[in-house]
Amino acid sequence: MSLYLDISAAVHRRAGLGRYAESLARELADRVPDRLAFFYNAENGIEPLKGLEQTPTHTVALGYKPWRMLVWLGQLAGTGFNRLVPGARLFHATEHLLLPLRGIPTVLTVHDLIFRQLPQHHKRLNRWYLNLTMPLYCRRASHIIAVSEAARRDLMAAYGVPSEKITVIYEAADPRFCRQSAVAVASALARYDLPARYLLFVGTIEPRKNLGRLLAAFERIYREGLSDALVIVGKRGWLYDDFFAALEHSPVREHVIFPGFVPDADLPAVYTGAQALVLPSLCEGFGLPVLEAMACRTPVICSNTSSLPEVAGDAALLVDPTHVDEIAGAITRVLTDSALHAQMRVRGEEQAARFSWERTAEETLAVYQQLVDL
DSSP states (O other): OEEEEEOHHHHTTOHHHHHHHHHHHHHHHHHOTTTEEEEEEOOTTOOOOTTOTTSOEEEEOOOHHHHHHHHHHHHHHTOOOGGGSTTEEEEEEOSSOOOOOSSOOEEEEEOOOHHHHSGGGSOHHHHHHHHHHHHHHHHHOSEEEESSHHHHHHHHHHHOOOGGGEEEOOOOOOTTOSOOOHHHHHHHHHHTTOOSSOEEEESOBSGGGOHHHHHHHHHHHHHTTSOSOEEEESOBOSSOHHHHHHHHTOTTGGGEEOOOOOOTTTHHHHHHHSSEEEEOOSOOSSOHHHHHHHHTTOOEEEESSTTHHHHHTTSSEEEOTTOHHHHHHHHHHHHHOHHHHHHHHHHHHHHHTTOOHHHHHHHHHHHHHHHSOO
16 A cells, blocks of 8 residues: 655656655655655656656656646546555645545645735636636645645635644755855856856746846846846746846846756756845745755845745845835845845855755655554
8 A cells, every 4th residue: 555646746847846746755755665656647758757766656648737627527526536546545746736536535735826816927727727626625635735834824714724634844955955166156157158246036937926026126236236147047937928028128138147947966056156046026835946045055035925934034135026126225235245145145054954855754744644554
């Protein structure tokens, strides 16, 4: 009998959701190797996670969109998809998609309810689907893991989920995120053609990331001669036309650099080389780049909204993401106050060390233990 973990987001490389699923999978594989099994929806060209090929795995050969429609219809019809997870003792859905199962306890990780909080920043069909399905999935799940206290509060307010049904379990920076040597940084900067002085943003390019205001703040910073580039690491997501239109008419457009996807082998050096990470998101379920940057001893400027204050603690400068003046002012402080810069590096590293995937895995297993005997 197996504990099934849905790693669809990991094998499909879906940004933060994928990092959560993969990191949890690797930690659980170390702790319960004889009881763990993986599940994911597979398409052509999808490969298993490297190093975990020996873990029993079951898949369904459907693309993401038809698969999630089938899951929803199965939930509505009360159909059990048990044959897809043979021998399952428990099933853990790591993204907003809960497999309909009969007689098997289920755990659902909820990362955020941003589709409700910022509906204008979501595609219409995706918003429609999530508004219809999330209340159902939250009711059907045996237990819910929220990745932040902010996400927990949102769940209780939106759907009336009782507090005892929700456990908050934080994410963490992968251990590979740490301060890199000068040689490693120089190599990464040469590889991605980055200048010596740059501000960094890491995340999917989508409206809630607030890149338009970040661009406006960077224009001021560049004009003052404090930085040479804004580096945006992340794939294009959705509804990004307004940002690229603003960039096209910006006086600093030649100084905004898009390296595209940066693999984890290089990302710590890119963090380390940055003057600061700036994450002015309007809303985050967790905000993993905050901890990744802090683990690399890079100062962090982030929003004072949603989960970010609880993740950043007192180690970051918090700003109102709707005020360009605040964003630009915080960046200026970090880049001109050497004592503050040094203090933030130390505090950030200490804050990142408070989170670990080992702890995440242990607390997740404790949730499983509430539902089944391990």
